[in-house]
Amino acid sequence: MVSLLVSTLYFWISPLSYASSELIARTSPTIWDVLIDIAGGIAGVIGSRKKEANNIVPGVAIATALMLPICTAGYGLANGNVRFLFGALYLFLINCVFIMLTNIVGTRILMRKSPLSSFKELNIKMKIGLISLIVLLVLPASYSAVTLTIDQARKEGIKQFVGKEFANHTVINQVYKSRNNELVLTVVGDPISEEELETIRQKQASYGIQSVQLKVNQVHNSTKLDSETTKEFYENIDKYIDQKLSKKDSQNDLVKENEADKD
The missing domain is CATH 3.30.300 (GMP Synthetase; Chain A, domain 3)
Structure with a gap:
């Protein structure tokens, strides 16, 4: 919340009001973002297993989950652009969910435990909720990826x-x-x-x-x-x-x- 407020304040007082290509790219998440999050989550798991100090875990969080979508959401708030706001928050949610799930699965594998055992321990409502959340996040991103590919081919x-x-x-x-x-x-x-x-x-x-x-x-x-x-x-x-x-x-x-x- 603090990061979002700071980002909004920055874009509100900034004399530059146009949307750069970097901001626009964060308003339409695709399935490729999900794959990037999975790769980032794997990097985070590997980094957390090393004994020496490293910056992989915070780097994953900052680079793929926090700064870019939060900055874009702040731009949307500052300029009253609903498309930018909700598109960026959607990307932020995708990043958080899939990095978290990848970390859970990766940690269980490194501990030589079945990832499915944790899923089986959940009650039926939590199972349905988790599956529904994944489907609701992946389907629009997949549709966006297909649409983007068709548009680029047409251009x-x-x-x-x-x-x-x-x-x-x-x-x-x-x-x-x-x-x-x-x-x-x-x-x-x-x-x-x-x-x-x-x-x-x-x-x-x-x-x-x-x-x-x-x-x-x-x-x-x-x-x-x-x-x-x-x-x-x-x-x-x-x-x-x-x-x-x-x-x-x-x-x-x-x-x-x-x-x-x-x-």
Whole structure:
């Protein structure tokens, strides 16, 4: 509780309010987190059996169970973000439960006792409660892992699809609408006929995105667009130019740093 309050206070007074990738990663626990907890619990058991002093046990607790999810939960509290708060607390609960269970099982094995003997000693209500807790923690994490894998595969497929099939055009805007499973592209270049678009759509299957609906807005028809669409088009042009200039500046800075290192 103290750690959560300190984390909340830090993010409340901090001038930085945006969520970093590290924070976002702690809001959607997956089955991989369960496997990490089991590995951490095993490391804790091994460390506790050594006679000399070591930092394995506190390291396991701090690295996998405490600091990261608590900091994320504090960010959620400070910014009123319920998704961050409950997602991080869910991860914290997963870490605590599976590290604890791994430690219990590992300790029983090292003591040459059957881990099942401790489970058999529990009454029926505690057995049902423990099994239910494990299932309730694992099922959402497994679903999250499957969803994450599908999303990453789709993103990679879209990236390769756009890069290869629209190589002769400049894509100034690319938006994937998950609700409609629709990919909307705004492209500049030679006109693309409906027959060519249909041929391109047929190639989506080879990239694993056959279920994605493709919509292409072509700039050569911009004279027929309404004022709102025209405004959006010019905003996309400005963003595209800014991205290219920013990328060029970064490359120039890198070249200058390398030249300075050589000198």
